[in-house]
Every structure is written in structure tokens, then in C-alpha cells.
Amino acid sequence: MLINCPYCGPRDLCEFTYQGDANRTRPAPDSTDLSAWNSYVYERVNTAGDHREYWQHSGGCRSHLVVVRSTLTHEIKSIGMARSETAQTGRQESAGSAPRRQEKRP
Amino acid sequence: MSLRRTADGGRIDRTRSVRFHFDGKAYTGLAGDTLASALLANGVTLFGRSFKYHRPRGVISAGYDEPNALVTILRGAVREANLPATMIEIHDGLVAESQNCFPSLEYDIGALNQVAGKLLSAGFYYKTFMGPAIGPLKGTRLWMACEHFIRRAAGLGRAGYEADSTRYDHMNAFCDVLVVGAGPAGLMAALTAAAKDARVILAEIDPVLGGSAKWSADTIDGSDAAEWAARTAEALAGMDNVRILPRTTVWGYYDGNTLAALERVADHKRAPENGEPRHRHWTIRARDVVLATGALERPIVFPGNDRPGVMLASAASRYAGEFGVMPGTRIAVFTNNDSAYQAAHALHEKGGQIDVIVDARTEISDAAAALARQIGAEVLAGHAVVGTKGGRKICGILVGALAPGTAQVAETRRQISVDCLLVSGGWSPVIHLASQAGAAPIWNDALQAFLPPDPAQKWTGAGAMLGHFSTAEALADGQSAGAAAAGGSRSRNPAVPEVEGALIDPTPAPVFEVVSSDKKRGKAFVDFQNDVTADDVRLAHLEGFVSVEHLKRYTTLGMATDQGKTSNVPGLAIMAEARGISIPQAGTTRFRPPFTPVSMGSLAGERYGDLKPDRFTPMHDWHVEHGATMYSAGLWHRPRIYGDPGETVEQAYVREASAVRRSVGIVDVSTLGKIAVQGPDAAVFLDRVYTNMFSTLPVGKARYGLMLREDGLAFDDGTTWRLGENDFLMTTTTANAGKVMQHLEYFLDVVWPDLKVTLTSVSDEWAAMAVAGPRSRDVLEGCVHGTPVDNETLPFMGIVRGEIAGVKVMICRLSFSGERAYEVYCKAGYGRHVWEALVAAGEPFGIVPYGLEALGTLRIEKGHVTGSEIDGRTTARDLHLDWLLSKKKPFIGSMMMDREGLAGDDRLALVGLISLDNRALSGGAHIVKHNDPRDIRDSIGHVTAACYSPALGRYIALALVEGGKVHHNSRAYVSDPLRGRFGPVEIVSHHFFDPEGSRMHG
Amino acid sequence: MAEYSALSLIKHAWTGNRDWRPAWRKPDPKPSYDVVIVGGGGHGLATAYYLAKEHGITNVAVVEKGWLGSGNIGRNTTIVRSNYLLRESIRFYEFSLRLWEDLAQDLNYNVMFSQRGVLNLAHSPGQADDFIRRGNAMRHGGADAVWLTPREIARKVPGLDLSRSARFPVVGGLLQPRAGTARHDAVAWGFARAADRRGVDIIENCEVTGFLRDGDRITGVATTRGDIEARKVAVAVAGSTGRVMKLAGIDTLPIESHVLQAFVTEGLKPFVNTVVTFGGGHLYMSQSDKGGLVFGGDIDGYNSYAQRGNLPVVEDVMSEMVALFPGLTRARLLRSWGGVMDMSMDGSPIITTGPLPGMYLNSGWCYGGFKATPASGWCFAWTIAKDEPHAYNAPYTLDRFQRGILIDEKGQGATPRLH
DSSP states (O other): OEEEETTTEEEEGGGOEEEEESOOOBOOTTOOOHHHHHHHHHOBOOOSSEEEEEEEOTTTTOOEEEEEEETTTOOEEEEEEHHHHHHHHOOSBOOOOOOSOOOSOO | OOTTBOSSOSSSEEEEEEEEEETTEEEEEEETOBHHHHHHHTTOOOOEEOSSSOOEEOOOOSSTTOSSOEEEEEETTEEEEEEEGGGOBOOTTEEEEEOSOSBOSSSBGGGGGGGGTTTTSTTHHHHSOOOOSSSTTTTTHHHHHHHHHHHHHSOSBOOOOSOOOSOEEEEEEEEEEEEEOOSHHHHHHHHHHHHTTOOEEEEOSSSSTTGGGGTOOOEETTEEHHHHHHHHHHHHHTOTTEEEETTEEEEEEEGGGEEEEEEEOSTTSSSOOTTOOSEEEEEEEEEEEEEOOOEEEOOOBOBTTTSTTEEEHHHHHHHHHHHOBOSOSSEEEEESSTHHHHHHHHHHHTTOOEEEEEESOSSOOHHHHHHHHHHTOEEEETEEEEEEEESSSEEEEEEEEEOTTSSEEEEEEEEEEOSEEEEEOOEEEOOHHHHHTTOOOEEETTTTEEEOOSOSSSEEEOGGGGTOOSHHHHHHHHHHHHHHHHOSOOOOOOOOOOEEOOOOOOOOOSOOBOEESOGGGOOBEEETTTTEEHHHHHHHHHTTOOSHHHHHHHHOTTOSTTTTTTTHHHHHHHHHHHHTSOHHHHOOOOOOSOSSOEEHHHHHGGGTTOOSOOBOOTTHHHHHHTTEEEEEETTEEEEEEEOOTTOOHHHHHHHHHHHHHHSOEEEEOTTSEEEEEESTTHHHHHHHHBSSOOTTOOTTEEEEEEEEOTTSSEEEEEEEEEEETTEEEEEEOTTTHHHHHHHHHHIIIIIOTTSOOEEEEOTTTEEEEEEESTTHHHHHHTTEESSOOSTTTSOTTBEEEEEETTEEEEEEOOOSSSSSEEEEEEEGGGHHHHHHHHHHHHGGGTOEEOOHHHHHHHHHHHTOOOTTTSSSSOOTTTTTOGGGOOSSSOOTTTTTTTSHHHHOTTSEEEEEEEESSSOOOOTTOEEESSOOTTOOOOOOEEEEEEEEETTTTEEEEEEEEETGGGGTTEEEEEEEGGGTEEEEEEEEOSOOSOTTOHHHHO | OOOOOHHHHHHHHHTTTOOOOOSSOOOOOOSEEEEEEEOOSHHHHHHHHHHHHHHOOOOEEEEOSSSTTOSGGGTSOOEEOOOOSSHHHHHHHHHHHHHHHTHHHHHTSOOOOBOOOEEEEEOSHHHHHHHHHHHHHHHHTTOOOEEEOHHHHHHHSTTOOOOTTSSSOOOEEEEETTOEEOOHHHHHHHHHHHHHHTTOEEEOSOOEEEEEEETTEEEEEEETTEEEEEEEEEEOOGGGHHHHHHHTTOOOBSEEEEEEEEEEEOOBSSOOSSEEEETTTTEEEEEOTTSOEEEEEEEEEEEOOSSOOOHHHHHHHHHHHHHHOGGGGGSEEEEEEEEEEEEESSSOOEEEEOSSTTEEEEEOOBTOHHHHHHHHHHHHHHHHHHSSOOTTTTTOOSTHHHHTOOOOSSOOOSOGGGO
16 A cells, blocks of 8 residues: 655555544543543544545654545545644534643743 | 477577486486476476375476475475475476375375275365263364374475575565566567556566467467567567566555565575575555466366376477477377367477367367367367376376267267376466456356456556457557556557467367266366365255355365466356356455465565564663673663672662662663653643643753543653753653654644644654662762752752763753662763763762663662553552642543543552562562462452562562552462462552652752 | 264265255245344354354344355454453453363364464563463463463474574463364354254345334344344444444444454464464464464554455564564465454453344454354353343443443553554
8 A cells, every 4th residue: 555645755554654533523622521532532433435544654754644545445535634634624623611821931 | 318308499408407306316307497397308297195185196287376296395404395396497406305295205195095085075074073072082172182183194395493594585666567477468568668668567477588479389570489579578678667577476466556576586596696585575566567467277177187197288388388398198188179279289399199189069160170180180079088097197088978068978988098188178367466456357258267357456457367368469468558557658659560370269168077977987176286076066065155265165175375276267167057057156256365375584575584673772782791681672672680690680680779779870761762842832732741730840840740541541651851941851661652752743733733842752862871879969970060960950850961071961860769860861872971981980989780670679669650550551540640630731631531430449559569478579470368379269460560679678569459558558469370479468558668759859 | 954973974975975965054034033143254153053052042043245254254363262361351251262162062063173272472571471460360260371481382382483592582481271273164154054953044145234123223124135124133243343333323333444464374284283472573373274374463554344455564474473483484375365353442342232222232353253252152142132241241331431441451542453
């Protein structure tokens, strides 16, 4: 399997680490909704077909990529940088009241 | 020269003889011979014994599809088993022996199995050996007693235990077009793609390119086919953009057009040349692939079809044409298609005598009839061979007329004396790689064969693998496939050369098995190597094992070393016939890698003898020079003890640890993971990933921190140092260095991309050493320049920068040992230099280097946890680290850590143990409450780490025990049946020594 | 249907093997059953057998999409063992091992269970302590385990590289003598035949395309061979769990499907008489009765339903083989294949009622399902018959993840590729 890292170009599977399902949404850090946390940590869509997932180019630029790949044929349909996709969609962490910055010095 | 050699022709070098041994006997062959062709030339017909019945077997094919003639090659004590004699190029000094026979190939006692023939039918093993339900042979005992002997009778060759001293290599290659197979189609494809400037790799199984052109009677471009092939190969070899890989089997078609190939670099030589590997494994990433893999001739199933001397027709023409070996003197042919006439004609051209052609068809094409006339062979149309005569060698065949429209032979019979029977049951395109690429094959009724599926990856087929069996079609296919694969360039395609040859009909009659009304004719084999007969297939049907996969698994059809290359289709046909359905309805099989067997050494490549990298710290050589026993920790090598002569491990670490408590010691901690966490949001980030607060940490100070996983369990611990407002140096445990880095990167990339933080792994940039003990400050004072190291300047958890022996260092006052201690960091390259300076400065105080055992002892005395306790199943509370769980902020794991299962009172929690019988405790021992070493039950926990404590003068341990603290000051027993240890312990607090921490703060 | 025995073999051989009957019938599905089991693999067939044998429930159908035993029961490396660390696991797998010991007689089918021992090699004092902890846990849980020194290992496993200069020198090994291997296909066939003899309908080439329901309640299955009603529907489809459960509207589960490759060499005369695992990496190997070395390593490590793996794992596994046995460089890999594993979030299985009324789920076997076959079937049958779990499978609930009552043998948390 070859993965076309947007930063490094096409590289072999052995340079990458699978980082799992990218369909999950992390609850806000201070969310007390245990079932939301449970879904995020333990529940998977486990798609038979095109699957949105994270791969880290651990043997290269170390970026996390969002890859859409068929779990039936292993054919890769699209690849993007996780950083930019998360920033655009904000899907990783639902909005919450987590303090953005805390006082840095005592 | 042997009687079996033809007068001339072939690609063997008749001027160079080669001496080799087979089964202890010396033979002479010619350069260019395979072991099979050389032995055939010497009149040898018996090559091996079959798997189950130990029947005598000859050579049936001339290539990789050979099921019978398997031998073992010996190079000294190093053995290589199960090689087809058809694939071994002989060289001077080659030593081969036959397999699966005792006492000899000629007289094999295992042949007695034939007497029990009907009993040993498919499914035999499943139906017996169950043994009685009670008594001494109950359970598996009867089976295991029998299995002992069955295993010895089974198996093929013997593998050796001797290590192989040859080398194996890996290569990675990229190309525009990979052409698999260098027959006419492949050569033409490579030529075309190369002419269009594509980067081409051409891989061919055989040592010489040309495929069927090497032995066919066709004329290509006005010359002998073989001559055209040689010319074309030479032209390709001269091109810069073409790489030719002979003796190379492309064996796997993986995802993303990644193909795996095995190049046999040196098997045809007495020994590899200097620096040369024996095998080279290629991983080829090809933009496009041309599969020109040809086709394999199928045998026909009839009684006695396994007698030595029965051979595939195409194999015979190959032996005659390529190797100048005539497989017999009086030859008969049995066919269901025209191609055998071509083979017969080719043999005739080389001087062979073809007496009779038995053809299952009643009508024969004009071209075939003309060929038969030319060679003067009698044609028996509408007939079939129903039996063979002879012992270890064929001496005659029985022929009968087929009932019209069937494969049944009724009565009329004739016996013909022959010493060789050529068989052709039609052709199966070699579609294995196409199928591996990801789709099921498609049945073609006219050709009676499976054709490749539509491509699931980027490949184009050419020639016989598409069912286009003539040379002219192969060349035309090759050109168009090569052009399509090369794409792009507008340059003209090379012209397709003209072909002259017999225009034969490629479609066979659907005759796969000849059924004789006379049942006494003997066994009719479908899978030769595994001794699967047509009756076995029918038995499988009778017992309901009718799907292809059940058939294979129940009878072992197609599971032998040839993986059913010649037997799958006939087996399927017999099953379809039995079920009364068509072959495609009966099923197809998916082909799995490898295409032909691949040496495990080649797949290991350079990793053979060098499995994984070694990680050494900058001070490694010093440790070794100073008597350290090294300990393998993951990839790292770390000092375990610096043992004095005659010391036990325990004596050594007790001496080392005592020195630390008494005066001062030094330990190499360079293996700790180190991550630079930098940027305006670094402190915020750390607050989120650690359970405790880091934004409140002043610059120039360090803090101990704990991380949880998302699920709320403890993940890793370590200290993080604030070097600047936005500049932190995080340390992790040795084992988790990589995991923590990945964990942090994931959160920054995926969850919090808005945080302005960069992470850099600096584990290998810093050498790190800890100086510990009451005199540690004295040691530093003796060698550190540029900064005071007194308690004011460098308090507990303080950081200073200075110099040691001219090298810049960073010193943090941390303690894992519980003593006053300092970690000294310097650039990795100066590690040994600084280490030696510290050791020199420590000399007046009797500084002692200490290893992992003493490090462990000191931490056990203090009750500090490591990976033995943070084992992925424990929580912060279990380890009494809940004081680190900030209530002021959320952090990774904070919401999941309080779930009911993680908060129960009966969880395993950290305690201390003191041995009450003054005997050693060991990691991995269990703890019980009852005092009976013979009653092994009811463990309440286990020892995670143990040592002799010089500070306490007792054997102590840390343990995880159900309920933890509730057992404090109570008695229990260590129960260690694996090491035969049982004894009383007292469960105590894990803080054995200096619980107030006055020693390290002082 | 007649008993199999040496005598019956001789009788049939005498009459030319013409009178054998199918090992199991090929019935058409009836319109309704008491229990329909989805999945004709090892676990589904064992469940049917024990429903009939232990609970007298014989109005049962097993529906299988393809041919019987086409999933992981026919694709594994045939290892049977109970050498686990955690109490729940030891209890369950030890129960399974005991069922294995009498399985051939019980089924009247030789599943070739060969108790040749499973040896886990340890390569550092720390790893040795870990393995001894596990061995001691086994002993305290009623299983068998012994510790072998390198000298004892050398006697037991010739050809192993036991030199001090090995990259990962062997310091000892944990042996479970009663563990071993079995003939994987025979297990499927044996359970199928035995279930069939007790009246269970085994229906091959019958794909479930949906679930029949009455409100929330599952009342049967829609299949390519028509609707089948059932009072209880049990799902035991391993790697296909996600796909099948989606048909019931269950869109997420604590399971990922991953591909695991397995390998076999050409047949060799007896080379190794024990199952050997390598602690310096991840490798398990044994030799089949036919002579092939059967072995495997890590899963490929990405979601897959494709039953095909890739080269990096192939190369890893081979390099570990020749590191352990340097004499095997010239042995040849004959065949490799892939299976789809239902990797759970803590590496332990799920055998439970639900998640919908009328439904029962058996899943999450990761790549350890083969050895569990008898106990899994036995416990699942109990759960189906009694609508509550047996003590053996009580820990294997679906809600244990949310509740944090995890059974995490490897301590890797919710990262399925690491279990």
C-alpha cells in the first residue's frame, strides 16, 4: 500500500502508523456526559467500505493525515492533513467551556 | 554422451560438462541443464516418492509447476528441501538427494501404504483415532500416540538445524512498467514500453529469456523463434531504461501496485561470489504492470497416470527443444486438443519417434491431422488411455474407444508398448497474479479454462495468460499492452514481427477424466504430490464436501508445493461432474501469495542475523570497559550491574545501592525519553496532557507529572523542566518514549491544532546521568564551573546551567533514589567525557557506577513506580498518585477516570512486602492469604518488583494487591509455584525508606 | 448417521467407499426456528451443538453466507492454550481447554487436538518475571504452567538460536504442557456433523440481508433464501460483526475489523514438536501434522475486511522466524492468507444477551478465537437458553467498556491494533 503524504509524497505503508477511526468526535474537555466520552473512546463505525481514518507519517514528517480508504479493497480515495481538516471543520472537539488559556505565571 | 541426448540443438553448451551427485551417485550433465534434464539425459526416470502412498514418480513437467520431482539440495550441512528438479540449474559439485523415501528411492518401505489404499482415502484421519471416552487412552492420548508416527511418515524433505552462512538482500525498485514474464508477449511488451521511454523492469523466472520461443517450432521475423528471442533480449539488455531480472519470480501482487519478486542470484553457482547474496528480494512499486505469465498445460486424469514416464506434452517438447533431451524412444501421445500435435511434431523434428496419438476428440482439425501425417504417427481419434503398464517406469499403455460424447471407455481395448506417454489436457492461463491483485477469475467455456478477471489494480494482460495461445497473438498483445502501460509518449510502437507456424485450434474437448468401466485399472491421480485421486474427489462429494474450499481442505487437493497449478481445474471438473453442474457453478478458487514458494531468508533480507537495531547510550563503551553486565531493555542495552569478579548479581547491586545511600553513585539515564515542548501555548498544552498543573511551574524549575490515557488509566510519568517561558523539556520513561511522543503529536494535530506548540524528540540529543547520594553535591562542586550548586542556587527541583570539563551542561536536582541527587544533561557526543569527569570528581568520595538492579533497589525502597506498576491496567489511585490529579482543570482522561470499574475498593493497589523468612522475593510471584504451599489457589495479587534492601536489611518488594492499604501490617504469603517458592511476608506501606523525603530535600 | 470408527472405515473401504453419507445434511430453511444462529463458523456451530446437547434445544438453524467454516475457523494458526494473565481469562480459556481435551470423543470426530505444549520464550530478566507472573496466575487459576531454563529449552526445541550473542538471547520460557494445536477445519466439520446429528439445520450459502423485527424486538432474519422467523437470533460472525449488526440498526460497537495474515511453509519432516512464541517481537509457530510450519505475527494494523494483507508484516514475521531458527532461511513460504479479526477495545471478547431484545451477540475475539471455540459455543448456548450469562462469560459484557470493568490482557487500552 502506498500513501501519498501531502508533505512528503507517495511513501510505503511501512513508514506510517495507523491512528484509527477519524469519524469520532471528542467531547468538550470538561464535558461530564459519560456516554459521549464512552462513544468517543470505545465506539467505532467500523465501516465496510470507504473509511475515514488517521494515519501518522511516523517514519517521515510525522504529520497526521486524514485518509479515506476502502476497507474492502484498501484503495485510497483521498488524503488530507489532519491539522487543516480539524481546523476547518472543528469536528474533533465539540464546543465547550474549556479555558483556552490559563494564567501562565503564579 | 547419453543415448537420450538429441543430435544437436538446445541452449545447453555441449562443450562443457558438469559433474553432480544425485542420491550419492555421480552424474554428468551439460552446462545449461536443469537437474531434471540432466538426469533424464542420463536415463533416470525415478525422481521421487509421493506423499501418502509413496508411489514411484518421475518428472512430469519442465518448470515451476512440477509436483513430483522434488529433491533436497545439500551444501555441507545446510539443507534446502523440496526444490523441483526442473528448477535447479546444475553446477559442478551440486549434491542433491531424493526425499520422503526409506531406505532408498528404489525400495521405499512406505509404499506399503498402497496396500491400505482404500482405507487411507480422504477424511481417513477425521474418522478414527478418537480413542475411548474413559481409561488410560481417554482424551487426546491415543491420537497423540499415533500422531507421533503419522508425523514422521508425513512431510516431504528434511529442513536442517544448521545456520545458513549466506547473505540475503532486499531491494526496492520503482518503475513505470513492470513486465512479468519474458516469453514472446513479455519481450514484445518490454520492447514497446522501452521504445516509448518508460522505465521498464522485465522479470523472468527462467535463467534465459524467451519463454516458449526457446523451444517452439515457430518462425518469428524470418528466423527461429529462439533466435528472435535471443536477439530481442540482447536489444533490451542494451537499453538504459530497461532492467532485466532473470531467475526472478514475481510472487506477490500487493496493494497499490506493489509487487514482490524473488531473484535467485547465486543458486546456479557453487557459491555466491564475493559480496553477492544468495537471494535478493525485490519490492517493486510499478505504475503499470504487464502480466505476460503464459499458460500451464494440464494433465488428464486416468488410471495409472502417475507412472514414471508419463509427462506433459509441452514439457517433452521443451526438454527436446531447450535441453536436447529426448524423454523416450517409443513415444505415445494422449490429448484432448491440438497443441499436443505441435509438441509431437517438435519432438519428431529432434529425432523422436512418435508411434501413436490417442485423441479424445472424434474430429481433429486439419492442421493437427497434417502434423500427425508429417511425423508418421497413428491417430486414434475418439480414444483414450485407460491404463498404464510397468513398475517404476512405464512400458505400455492401454487404449480404448470412448463412448460418443462422454469420457467413458467401454470395452474395446488395445495395449501399446511405449516408454514414454505425453499427455495434454488443455491449458490453464497463469492468472495467479491477476487474481491476487484482487478479483475472482472468470470461466471460459470454449477454452475450458479460467481467464483473468477485470483488473482490480493497474495491470494489462498479454498472450497466453489471456487465453491467446498462438505466438502471433502473444506478440500483438505484447505490443498493445506495452504501449498502453507506457502511455504518454507519441513515439511509434515497434512493429509486430511476422510469425510462421501451424495454425492450430486452441479449444480442447471437455475431457478431464477418463472413466474406465473396469475398476481394477488402478488409481487415477488428480493431485500427484498429495496423492489425491478422482475417487477421493467423488468421496468428498458423497460426504457433502462439495464447495471448492471444502474439496481442497477435505482431500488436500491443490495444497501441495505446486499449489494445484496443474490439478485444480481437473479436480474442479470432476466435482462439477459429480454434482451435475457446470465448472463455474462448482466454484473458482482465489489465488494467494506466493505464486511459487519463496525462501524465508530472502524475505528476512538483511534482517537475517540482524533482527532489530541496537540502541547504545553515549556511555556504552565505558560501561562495557568497566565490567558492566548489559541488560536488554527493548532495543536498548543498559548496564545491569558492574560486577566485581566473584560477585553474585545480588552482591553487586547491594554494594552499588549501599554506596549511593552511604556516599555517592552515578547512573546512566540517557535512555529516558526527552521531548522539547515549545511555543506560546506549551504550558496550556502541558496542563491538558498532564493530570497536574504545569502552567504554574516557574522557569528554572522541574515538576513530576503524570499522564493518563483517554480512558482514564495511568499512561506514563516523568519530570518536565521549564527552561524558559515557552520552553519545556519533558522526560518520559524509557519504554514509553515513542508512545508518549505519538500521543502528544496526535492531540496537537488532530484535537487541538489551534494550540501553538511544537514537539521535538530530543531523546538522542542529550546524554543524561544521575549523580545520587549524600555526597553528590560534593562531586558536583568538584567539577561544575560557571554556577554554584549549593542549596540556595540549586534547591530540590531546581535547574542550573554550567560547565563540566569544558562542556556545557544542564543540571536538574531530581531524585529517583530518594537521596540528594542531580541529573546532568549534556550534548550526546560529550556524554562519555562528562561522565568520566564526574567519575573523576567523585573518586575522593568513592563514587560507584550503578546499574539497573541498584536503580531498581533504590526506587523500591522509596516506593516509586515504573512500568511494572504503570502496566496499562492501573489507575492513579491504585498507585497512590491521586495527589497529582488536579481538580482545577480538565485533562486527558479526567472524565473517564472515575468510572465505577476504576474506582472499586477491591482493585489491585500498590503495597510493600517484607519477607518474613529472610529469603528473596521475586517479580512475578503471587500473593495468597492461606498458608499452604500445596494448595495453589486464590491469588490476591502479585509482586511487581523485588530486591534485597540494604537500607532495611530485609528482602522487600512492591506488589499490587486487591484492596491495597486494607492489608497493611497483615501477614500473607508469596506463592511462586513456577520457581518453587512459598513463604510468609508482611504487607506494609510502599514507602519503605525515608517516607518524609528528608534525605533528598536536604 | 453412523458413528465413525476404525471399524466403520474398514467396512466402507471393503465396499469401495461408496456408501458414505454426507457429514451433515443440506436442508432448506424452515419458516421458523426456536433459535437462528447467524454465522456458520466455529463459534456458531459450537453454539448450535451445545444448545442441542446441553439444553435440549434442537429446533435450531445455523445460517452461513458462504461455505461452512469459511471464516477464521479455517484461517487460523490452530493454537489452543489457556496461558492468560487475568483471572477472568484463565477461568474461561481453561474451561475451553478442558472441553478440547475430550472434544474428539464428544463429537465422534478426530479434531487432532495435539497437546504438544506452547512455549513462550522470554528474552530479558524483566520479561521472564512478566511471564512467570502469568504462569503463576495460571497455576493459581487451575491451569498448568512450568518454567523452563535455556538448557531445558534446548532439549525441547532443537534448532532454536539459544546463543548469548543472539539479538534477543533466550533467558527462559513459559511452557503450558497441556496446550497445543488442533486441525482447524476438522473442528468446524466435527461440530457441524455433531450438531446436525442432534437435529440442527445447517444452511450454507444463505446470507443474512436484514433482521425481522417487531418494534425493537428481533424476531428473525431476512436471508437470500427467504425470511426465517426465530424466537431468538444469535450473531456469531467475528470479523463481519460490524456489517451484520448494521443490518439491525446497531451502527457502532466497541469493535474494529482488522486483517491478520497467516503463513505456511512447504511440508517438512518433523522439525519442531512444540508451539513456540518469540518474545523479542511477535511470532507464534508450530508444525502441522502434514509437515508445514504454520505461523503468524502481528495484525497488519489497519481496518480491513479484505482478507488480504501487505508486505511489511510478511517481512517482519519472516525475519523473526529466521532469527529464532537460523536453519530455516532455506525453508520456503508456500502460502499466505488473511483473515478478518474482530478486534475489541480491551482485547477480550463479548458474549452477551442483546444489544436488542431477542438478540444475542458473540464477538470481539481479536485473533484468539480458535482456542475459545468450544467454551464460546458452550457459554453462548447457555446465555441463549437461559437469557443470562454463565459465570464463565459473565465478565464479557458489552457495557463493561462504559463501566470501566475492562479485561485488558495487554494493558493497551482502547487501541485495537495493539491487542
